[in-house]
Amino acid sequence: MNADQMPWLERFSLYLAPMAGVTDPIFRSLCKEEGADVLETEFVSAAGVLQAWERTRRYVQLSDVQRPVGVQIFGAEPEQMAAAARIIVDSVHPDFIDINAGCPVPKVVGRNGGASLMKDLPLLERIARAVVQELERDCPVTAKIRSGWDARSICAVEACMRLENAGVRSITVHGRTRSQQYSGMADWDIVHECARRVHIPIIGNGDLRKQEDILRERDKGIVAGVMIGRAAMSSPWIFRHARHLLNTGERLPEPTSPEKLNLVLHYAKLTLDSGHYGDEITTMRALRARILSLTKGIPGTKEKRSALARVCSWDELQNILASLS
Numbered sequence: 116m117n118a119d120q121m122p123w124l125e126r127f128s129l130y131l132a133p134m135a136g137v138t139d140p141i142f143r144s145l146c147k148e149e150g151a152d153v154l155e156t157e158f159v160s161a162a163g164v165l166q167a168w169e170r171t172r173r174y175v176q177l178s179d180v181q182r183p184v185g186v187q188i189f190g191a192e193p194e195q196m197a198a199a200a201r202i203i204v205d206s207v208h209p210d211f212i213d214i215n216a217g218c219p220v221p222k223v224v225g226r227n228g229g230a231s232l233m234k235d236l237p238l239l240e241r242i243a244r245a246v247v248q249e250l251e252r253d254c255p256v257t258a259k260i261r262s263g264w265d266a267r268s269i270c271a272v273e274a275c276m277r278l279e280n281a282g283v284r285s286i287t288v289h290g291r292t293r294s295q296q297y298s299g300m301a302d303w304d305i306v307h308e309c310a311r312r313v314h315i316p317i318i319g320n321g322d323l324r325k326q327e328d329i330l331r332e333r334d335k336g337i338v339a340g341v342m343i344g345r346a347a348m349s350s351p352w353i354f355r356h357a358r359h360l361l362n363t364g365e366r367l368p369e370p371t372s373p374e375k376l377n378l379v380l381h382y383a384k385l386t387l388d389s390g391h392y393g394d395e396i397t398t399m400r401a402l403r404a405r406i407l408s409l410t411k412g413i414p415g416t417k418e419k420r421s422a423l424a425r426v427c428s429w430d431e432l433q434n435i436l437a438s439l440s
């Protein structure tokens with residue numbers, strides 16, 4: 116692929132955020148069906164790719180219906196990141212490779228990866244340059260950053276300039292510092308400032324909960340697209356609704372409770388049929404948190420939450436959901 120080609124950015128794009136433990140291939144497919152334009156895998160460690168590719172590969176399994184789809188990698192060593200990106204590109208042919216400079220979890224920042232790169236922008240730039248040079252014109256490279264490490268070190272604009280300088284093709288800016296984790300509200304002023312200061316597309320991220328939030332950002336005309344995370348966990352239809360609103364100015368009604376319950380069953384069936392998690396009980400265990408998110412707010416589910424949190428089989432899930440409809 117020509118690295119200049121990220122054709123999805125020709126229109127205001129709706130990205131599904133990478134979310135570890137959530138955006139597996141099945142959840143990505145569900146969001147694609149629900150209108151997401153661009154998908155990303157959960158992050159994978161560059162070291163994991165190099166040391167245990169066969170085990171890591173399942174996290175970056177891609178299918179053509181999901182395209183465009185990117186694979187996100189994290190790490191702190193330029194050569195290692197470049198070598199991992201090469202393996203991924205040659206094996207699963209993603210539409211882009213995304214460098215994670217935003218993950219706040221101790222396991223990642225403790226190894227100087229993720230958001231800790233916001234404390235060392237020269238290293239972030241070296242990593243980006245190494246990955247871009249390795250992939251040359253085979254695959255575009257993007258990055259996902261936070262606004263800074265903490266309130267005293269807001270550095271997203273400088274990070275964007277360095278990443279642009281290194282040849283990165285687009286950047287997602289999550290308007291929170293690492294210290295904030297997921298608390299408070301995302302600072303969209305810093306997201307907009309980044310978009311004004313570089314020439315590559317900036318994707319805005321943080322706290323877009325409703326279709327109107329997305330319309331508002333499109334109408335401001337500052338960012339090239341938006342990325343949606345937690346709202347998609349409970350309302351994957353947000354992409355379809357937002358696209359409809361962007362195209363027509365009309366607001367689609369909230370899905371009815373039976374429609375939401377059908378979506379849960381559809382998703383559970385897709386996951387079981389995929390065999391991604393193994394046998395039925397292991398799959399249902401993996402699905403519990405997702406089912407709880409998707410059923411939140413449906414009348415009657417409050418009383419069923421403990422049953423849903425322990426659900427062990429497809430039949431049991433059907434019975435619980437049938438008792439709600």
Ligand SMILES: Cc1cc2nc3c(=O)[nH]c(=O)nc-3n(C[C@H](O)[C@H](O)[C@H](O)COP(=O)(O)O)c2cc1C
Pocket residue numbers: 132133134135136137157158187215217218259289320321322323342343344345346
């Ligand atoms: C469960 C969970 C897992 C996440 N995993 C990742 C990840 O693997 N890579 C990443 O860049 N961000 C990750 N994030 C951050 C999201 O991509 C996104 O930046 C953040 O949730 C803010 O967007 P939102 O307000 O739309 O949720 C994760 C967030 C959540 C809630």
